[in-house]
Amino acid sequence: MTDRIVSWHASPSKPRYTPPAGAVDAHCHVFGPMAEFPFSPKAKYLPEDAGPDMLFALRDQLGFARNVIVQASCHGTNNAATLNGIARSNGKARGVAVVDPAISEAELAVLHEGGMRGIRFNFLKRLVDDAPKDKFLEVAARLPKGWHIVIYFEADILAELRPFIDALPVPVVVDHMGRPDVTQGPDGADMKAFRALLDSRDDIWFKATCPDRLDPAGDPWNAFADAVAPLVADYQDRVIWGTDWPHPNMETNIPDDGHLVDMIPRIAATAELQQKLLVTNPMRLYWPEEL
Ligand SMILES: O=C(O)/C=C(\CC(=O)C(=O)O)C(=O)O
Numbered sequence: 001m002t003d004r005i006v007s008w009h010a011s012p013s014k015p016r017y018t019p020p021a022g023a024v025d026a027h028c029h030v031f032g033p034m035a036e037f038p039f040s041p042k043a044k045y046l047p048e049d050a051g052p053d054m055l056f057a058l059r060d061q062l063g064f065a066r067n068v069i070v071q072a073s074c075h076g077t078n079n080a081a082t083l084n085g086i087a088r089s090n091g092k093a094r095g096v097a098v099v100d101p102a103i104s105e106a107e108l109a110v111l112h113e114g115g116m117r118g119i120r121f122n123f124l125k126r127l128v129d130d131a132p133k134d135k136f137l138e139v140a141a142r143l144p145k146g147w148h149i150v151i152y153f154e155a156d157i158l159a160e161l162r163p164f165i166d167a168l169p170v171p172v173v174v175d176h177m178g179r180p181d182v183t184q185g186p187d188g189a190d191m192k193a194f195r196a197l198l199d200s201r202d203d204i205w206f207k208a209t210c211p212d213r214l215d216p217a218g219d220p221w222n223a224f225a226d227a228v229a230p231l232v233a234d235y236q237d238r239v240i241w242g243t244d245w246p247h248p249n250m251e252t253n254i255p256d257d258g259h260l261v262d263m264i265p266r267i268a269a270t271a272e273l274q275q276k277l278l279v280t281n282p283m284r285l286y287w288p289e290e291l
Pocket residue numbers: 029071072073074122127152175244247248249
């Protein structure tokens with residue numbers, strides 16, 4: 001791997017939609033800076049630096065108040081870059097870590113102190129070399145109190161993953177709804193399978209995120225809006241939203257972050273739904289002590 005890639009918009013537009021006060025961008029990442037926080041030798045992509053200063057400038061431009069920084073696979077299981085982002089946020093960011101399943105309780109406590117509130121299990125073969133379910137279940141059983149699991153998978157392995165997900169002992173948050181084919185529409189096979197998962201437990205949450213990854217027709221992502229709006233309405237107390245900035249691996253199809261924010265009223269039509277999606281729900285997961 002030689003060239004470092006840029007996967008984010010150089011000058012995103014100002015959104016027309018104004019998020020409610022206290023809105024949380026609950027899925028974003030930081031890359032580096034590499035000189036301070038080198039990428040993992042196992043990284044499947046090598047991005048340019050996209051550090052906390054850039055993230056917080058975008059947060060302010062888009063009208064958000066807080067971030068949840070999810071450890072990106074390019075940093076492996078060394079969470080230093082993500083912890084640095086949280087530390088520099090003045091309490092306005094928390095995070096989700098990726099850990100070696102053999103991590104000790106003492107190390108987990110350090111991550112909690114640094115603002116982490118969950119760990120992520122990534123099942124995308126293009127991003128990670130292995131995803132050992134037995135080891136994941138073992139570490140899931142000894143997380144700090146109040147933590148959850150973030151899980152990232154594609155729709156075609158949901159059936160195979162069901163016994164694993166069913167066995168997870170803490171709340172689960174599914175990245176990008178498990179990447180359904182949104183062109184199938186709101187009642188398509190992928191959405192039906194995902195609804196069945198949500199119906200199986202009331203502590204499975206999801207991120208109504210990434211129209212840019214899920215809708216092949218591109219901006220303005222009409223198929224995404226049609227497929228996702230009913231899901232948000234039907235499961236409104238366990239859905240959160242995020243930009244996914246700096247959009248890892250999207251260098252050939254970079255979304256305008258202002259346009260992503262303008263999707264919000266199209267998937268959550270009322271002020272009440274928007275308040276849950278952007279404030280109440282993410283606060284329950286990441287800053288419960290403030291509620
Ligand atoms: O940002 C995301 O959620 C999705 C990613 C990248 C990723 O998850 C990672 O690098 O850890 C993807 O589909 O390439």
